[in-house]
Amino acid sequence: MTQLLKAREGTITEEMRHIAQDEGCDAEALRKKVAEGKVVICTNRHRNTGKTYGLLGVGQGLRTKVNANIGTSQDYHLIEEELDKLRAAEKAGADAVMDLSTGGDLREIRRRVMEETTLSVGSVPIYEAVVEAAKGGNAIKDMKAGNMLEAVRRHCEDGVGFVTVHCGATRGLLKLINDGKRVCGVVSRGGVFLIEWMAFHKRENPLYENFDELLDILKEYDVTLSLGDAMRPGALADAFDSIQVHELNVLAELCVRAREKGVQTIIEGPGHVPINQIASQVQLQKELCHGAPFYVLGPIVTDVAPGYDHITSAIGGAIAASAGADFLCYVTPSEHLSLPTVQDVWDGVMATRIAAHAADIAKGVNRAMEWDRTMSQMRRDRNWEGQFAICIDRERAESFRATRPTSDNGDVCSMCGTFCVFKVTDDAG
Amino acid sequence: MTQLLKAREGTITEEMRHIAQDEGCDAEALRKKVAEGKVVICTNRHRNTGKTYGLLGVGQGLRTKVNANIGTSQDYHLIEEELDKLRAAEKAGADAVMDLSTGGDLREIRRRVMEETTLSVGSVPIYEAVVEAAKGGNAIKDMKAGNMLEAVRRHCEDGVGFVTVHCGATRGLLKLINDGKRVCGVVSRGGVFLIEWMAFHKRENPLYENFDELLDILKEYDVTLSLGDAMRPGALADAFDSIQVHELNVLAELCVRAREKGVQTIIEGPGHVPINQIASQVQLQKELCHGAPFYVLGPIVTDVAPGYDHITSAIGGAIAASAGADFLCYVTPSEHLSLPTVQDVWDGVMATRIAAHAADIAKGVNRAMEWDRTMSQMRRDRNWEGQFAICIDRERAESFRATRPTSDNGDVCSMCGTFCVFKVTDDAG
Numbered sequence: 001m002t003q004l005l006k007a008r009e010g011t012i013t014e015e016m017r018h019i020a021q022d023e024g025c026d027a028e029a030l031r032k033k034v035a036e037g038k039v040v041i042c043t044n045r046h047r048n049t050g051k052t053y054g055l056l057g058v059g060q061g062l063r064t065k066v067n068a069n070i071g072t073s074q075d076y077h078l079i080e081e082e083l084d085k086l087r088a089a090e091k092a093g094a095d096a097v098m099d100l101s102t103g104g105d106l107r108e109i110r111r112r113v114m115e116e117t118t119l120s121v122g123s124v125p126i127y128e129a130v131v132e133a134a135k136g137g138n139a140i141k142d143m144k145a146g147n148m149l150e151a152v153r154r155h156c157e158d159g160v161g162f163v164t165v166h167c168g169a170t171r172g173l174l175k176l177i178n179d180g181k182r183v184c185g186v187v188s189r190g191g192v193f194l195i196e197w198m199a200f201h202k203r204e205n206p207l208y209e210n211f212d213e214l215l216d217i218l219k220e221y222d223v224t225l226s227l228g229d230a231m232r233p234g235a236l237a238d239a240f241d242s243i244q245v246h247e248l249n250v251l252a253e254l255c256v257r258a259r260e261k262g263v264q265t266i267i268e269g270p271g272h273v274p275i276n277q278i279a280s281q282v283q284l285q286k287e288l289c290h291g292a293p294f295y296v297l298g299p300i301v302t303d304v305a306p307g308y309d310h311i312t313s314a315i316g317g318a319i320a321a322s323a324g325a326d327f328l329c330y331v332t333p334s335e336h337l338s339l340p341t342v343q344d345v346w347d348g349v350m351a352t353r354i355a356a357h358a359a360d361i362a363k364g365v366n367r368a369m370e371w372d373r374t375m376s377q378m379r380r381d382r383n384w385e386g387q388f389a390i391c392i393d394r395e396r397a398e399s400f401r402a403t404r405p406t407s408d409n410g411d412v413c414s415m416c417g418t419f420c421v422f423k424v425t426d427d428a429g
Numbered sequence: 430m431t432q433l434l435k436a437r438e439g440t441i442t443e444e445m446r447h448i449a450q451d452e453g454c455d456a457e458a459l460r461k462k463v464a465e466g467k468v469v470i471c472t473n474r475h476r477n478t479g480k481t482y483g484l485l486g487v488g489q490g491l492r493t494k495v496n497a498n499i500g501t502s503q504d505y506h507l508i509e510e511e512l513d514k515l516r517a518a519e520k521a522g523a524d525a526v527m528d529l530s531t532g533g534d535l536r537e538i539r540r541r542v543m544e545e546t547t548l549s550v551g552s553v554p555i556y557e558a559v560v561e562a563a564k565g566g567n568a569i570k571d572m573k574a575g576n577m578l579e580a581v582r583r584h585c586e587d588g589v590g591f592v593t594v595h596c597g598a599t600r601g602l603l604k605l606i607n608d609g610k611r612v613c614g615v616v617s618r619g620g621v622f623l624i625e626w627m628a629f630h631k632r633e634n635p636l637y638e639n640f641d642e643l644l645d646i647l648k649e650y651d652v653t654l655s656l657g658d659a660m661r662p663g664a665l666a667d668a669f670d671s672i673q674v675h676e677l678n679v680l681a682e683l684c685v686r687a688r689e690k691g692v693q694t695i696i697e698g699p700g701h702v703p704i705n706q707i708a709s710q711v712q713l714q715k716e717l718c719h720g721a722p723f724y725v726l727g728p729i730v731t732d733v734a735p736g737y738d739h740i741t742s743a744i745g746g747a748i749a750a751s752a753g754a755d756f757l758c759y760v761t762p763s764e765h766l767s768l769p770t771v772q773d774v775w776d777g778v779m780a781t782r783i784a785a786h787a788a789d790i791a792k793g794v795n796r797a798m799e800w801d802r803t804m805s806q807m808r809r810d811r812n813w814e815g816q817f818a819i820c821i822d823r824e825r826a827e828s829f830r831a832t833r834p835t836s837d838n839g840d841v842c843s844m845c846g847t848f849c850v851f852k853v854t855d856d857a858g
Contacts, residue, residue: 074846075836102848130848140857183805185854192850196857234850235805236790236798272805274798275751276791301747301787303801303808306816307825311780314740315747315787318730322704336808337826338833339843351740358730358744361665362705369665369703372732376612376664376701379732379765387735396736397766404767407504414768417503419531419559421621421663425614428569428625 002222003041005262007034015041019057024366033060037255038291040162040264042096042120042224047159054161056096056120058266059293063365064321064356065095067122067295067329068349070113073339077103083116085345090117092349093392094330096161098122102131110158120161122226125151126190126207140196145206149213156221163223164268165214166190167207168250169230171198176243184234187271191230211254215261224264226295227251232271236303239273240281252288266293266327269320273299278316279323286324295327296320300335309335310344310351317352321359328352350393357392382411382422431651432470434691436463444470448486453795462489466684467720469591469693471525471549471653476588483590485525485549487695488722492794493750493785494524496551496724496758497778499542502768506532512545514774519546521778522821523759525590527551531560539587549590551655554580555619555636569625574635578642585650592652593697594643595619596636597679598659600627605672613663616700620659640683644690653693655724656680661700665732668702669710681717695722695756698749702728707745708752715753724756725749729764738764739773739780746781750788757781779822786821811840811851 006013012031019041020027033039039059047054058065068089070082082101089097096119101109106128113121129151133143155163169191177186177195186192194205207214218225231247233239251267258265267289273281278299285294298313299320305312313331321328332340332348340348360368371390378386384401388394404414412420435442441460448470449456462468468488476483487494497518499511511530518526525548530538535557542550558580562572584592598620606615606624615621623634636643647654660676662668680696687694696718702710707728714723727742728749734741742760750757761769761777769777789797800819807815813830817823833843841849 073843074848075843076833102846134848140853183802184809185850187850189845189848189850189853192853196853199857235808236801237805274790275747275787302783302790303804304786304819305779305783305821307820307822307829308779308783311740311743311783312787315744315784318704318744319748334829334833334844337829337842337844341833350734350737354731354734354737354740355744357733358704358741361703361731372665373612375732376666379664380613390733391736392734393736400736400763400766404505404763404770413766414502414504415763415766416618417531419503419563419618421614421616421618424569424621424625428628 002219002262002264003034003043004037004259004264007031015043015055018055023057023062025061036291037259037265038293040224040266040293042161044156044159044161044223045221046157047114047161053118054120054159056161058327060291060326062326064359065327066093066349066352066356067096067098067327068094068345069098069100069329070345071099071101072103072109074103076339079104079109079112081342082109083112084342085340086113086116088342088345089349090119092346093353094119094349096120096122098124100124100127102127106131107154107158114159121159122162122164123155123160124164124190125155126166126193128154130193139193140200143197145203148206149210149217152214153217156217156223160223162226162266164190164226164228165207166194166228166230167205167211167214167254168227168247169194169205170208170250171204173231173243173246174199176246182238182241182243184238186231187234188228188230188232190228194230211257215258215263218263219261224266225258226266226268227254229268229270232269232297234272236272236274239270240277244270248285248288255289255292266295269294269296269325270299271297272303273301273316275301275319278319282320282323282325293326294324295329296325297329298331300331306336307333309333310348314351314355318355318358321356322362328356353392380422384411431648431691431693432463432472433466433688433693436460444472444484447484452486452491454490465720466688466694467722469653469695469722471590473585473588473590473652474650475586476543476590482547483549483588485590487756489720489755491755493788494756495522495778495781495785496525496527496756497523497774498527498529498758499774500528500530501532501538503532505768508533508538508541510771511538512541513771514769515542515546517771517774518778519548521775522782523548523778525549525551527553529553529556531556535560536583536587543588550588551591551593552584552589553593553619554584555595555622557583559622568622569629572626574632577635578639578646581643582646585646585652589652591655591695593619593655593657594636595623595657595659596634596640596643596683597656597676598623598634599637599679600633602660602672602675603628605675611667611670611672613667615660616663617657617659617661619657623659640686644687644692647692648690653695654687655695655697656683658697658699661698661726663701665701665703668699669706673699677714677717684718684721695724698723698725698754699728700726701732702730702745704730704748707748711749711752711754722755723753724758725754726758727760729760735765736762738762739777743780743784747784747787750785751791757785782821809851813840
């Protein structure tokens with residue numbers, strides 16, 4: 001039985017108890033939310049042998065979670081470098097990682113990632129199906145419908161906690177896409193492959209057609225289904241169009257079917273979205289999908305800042321999470337330009353954690369505001385050691401202060417010196 | 430006559446015409462907004478000898494503007510370094526700079542800044558009054574009421590386009606502050622000096638008491654009054670408290686008095702604010718101050734991220750500007766830790782420009798969305814040279830792509846390689 005089925009019959013599992021304790025919330029209240037599908041507990045029978053290994057709670061009332069994507073590409077496929085990124089993501093405080101490798105030995109990479117981290121690991125199994133098929137020369141032509149579900153099963157066996165599956169990219173969308181009104185068309189890799197596959201083979205998306213079979217696999221391992229938004233806008237100009245909304249409607253139907261079968265489900269969201277549409281997009285998802293957890297990529301709030309997309313997405317992510325999104329996928333500074341480096345991973349996780357935490361304060365998440373209050377009190381007291389100890393990135397904060405010290409190594413900083421507002425206030429006393 | 434008085438009598442000035450052309454809006458519509466006080470045109474009779482030198486339009490319907498603070502401190506007061514920061518800010522695309530120097534020869538620094546830039550320069554004259562008084566050993570004890578207005582006149586003579594004056598820090602606030610409910614008390618340097626000065630001298634704030642005299646000076650030079658928020662919250666826990674709102678009410682009254690006299694006026698705002706309060710804060714300011722331009726510092730949306738306050742403030746600034754704020758003062762990564770370096774200035778301006786532009790799309794500012802549409806079309810076309818030419822920071826974008834090139838130097842990037850969604854789509858035809 002899955003966490004969802006257990007919750008529905010009234011059982012508070014070890015996993016629920018652990019998450020409730022970690023978040024400082026009531027275990028029975030959490031169980032109810034799991035039963036309603038408003039919270040998911042990502043786990044995997046093949047991995048979660050201990051109580052907390054790979055455990056991840058996502059949804060209403062919980063802390064907004066942060067995911068970091070890592071993984072090889074065709075041009076850069078050194079396992080060791082990806083493991084360095086994994087360690088950087090974990091050290092920087094990511095709650096989950098997705099292994100999106102498309103270069104090298106994909107299964108070996110996944111196994112090494114699983115060995116290395118205690119975090120929940122997500123994946124996009126269709127990448128593996130595509131990469132395997134591409135070895136024959138033409139992924140679109142050669143990929144078989146069965147390959148996609150086989151890849152899902154393989155990933156479940158290997159211990160992933162959640163899988164992105166693009167079940168909502170249905171054949172009915174082809175006409176809308178071919179209308180050509182979008183500036184950037186389809187920008188999800190899984191989505192593009194499925195769209196081109198359907199067009200070439202003149203068949204429905206196997207992940208939609210064989211949805212029940214997919215659910216059976218996920219249920220067997222209690223892996224969470226993350227319904228991918230293959231049609232997410234990849235340009236601000238494309239946001240909230242009929243293609244995106246059409247797919248979201250399909251995802252909403254599939255979400256209900258998955259829940260009925262006892263499979264925990266997350267909905268994925270955009271992408272590139274103007275600030276003034278973000279809250280509406282979250283609201284629509286929450287309504288259509290009956291409060292299912294919303295996992296957004298960014299959203300990026302302007303297209304013009306390559307090199308700074310950790311910032312464009314931190315803005316969008318903070319607004320989305322404040323409006324109710326539950327899970328933020330980071331975007332790194334190298335987005336749209338290159339495969340990220342270890343430093344890019346670090347910067348991406350930090351920016352996204354800032355967005356998530358700022359949103360948690362806005363949402364009124366348990367204990368979120370306490371951190372800021374304690375930090376501010378230490379700032380007021382010029383307690384530098386205390387600030388360094390609890391701030392989000394100790395090394396970075398210390399390096400700024402060390403690079404430009406005050407001449408007397410005093411308890412003020414080099415911005416204001418003896419005109420420090422706290423010092424002036426204390427001295428006037 | 431000031432821009433405001435000319436607008437009120439129906440004259441479209443050269444300055445209005447220039448700004449209308451630059452922003453692609455109607456000059457007569459702009460004149461009306463200047464007449465209503467909803468737009469200010471920062472200028473200075475002693476500086477603006479050409480038509481556009483030091484010109485800055487801020488307010489409703491115009492592009493959200495970005496200010497970069499530069500200036501020496503007691504510990505770091507090399508003029509050349511501050512001029513490097515000035516050049517970096519201008520190159521990065523700041524719309525204005527404020528010289529907040531508190532170390533070295535303040536007047537000489539200001540003159541050099543004026544010589545070096547074509548941007549509008551703002552200042553906080555009370556810093557100079559305090560620094561001068563501090564030379565006698567005790568700024569609070571020794572500063573005379575007259576010193577403050579003298580400093581304002583000196584700055585106007587030197588060509589500043591706008592001055593921050595903390596007229597709203599009235600003696601009535603002392604009791605509220607002494608209640609001690611705030612975590613961080615008063616965090617505006619000008620504010621702390623005035624509060625301690627009033628407490629020590631048992632007198633009202635001279636900038637409030639002699640407000641008409643202050644207006645006469647500003648009117649003479651047609652310098653814009655930026656009513657500083659000396660009581661801005663310096664911690665999330667202190668936001669939107671009675672102290673802040675009390676001062677805002679005073680600023681609203683003073684704004685009306687300034688407009689009556691023909692002095693253009695901006696209202697300054699916080700500070701440290703939780704995301705869920707930002708829109709309400711902007712709305713309150715706009716209502717109380719009859720649509721006066723709102724100039725916000727950040728706001729910073731979490732206290733826990735020293736080293737990343739360009740990001741915490743980009744989140745807050747984007748939300749504030751989307752809700753109607755008109756002018757964003759940048760915050761650099763070194764905020765709360767040290768005097769910024771040239772690189773920090775660059776990073777701060779870039780983050781704030783991203784916030785301002787993302788908000789301009791949300792606000793529907795003239796032509797803002799065109800930039801993103803063009804960029805997205807170039808991205809779709811894998812037109813790398815085009816993207817580099819128009820993106821917000823060419824050097825940075827190029828460096829990411831150059832550091833991790835694709836093995837075949839192809840027209841894709843090293844993230845997706847031949848699985849590039851645009852390439853797959855094009856190849857499938």
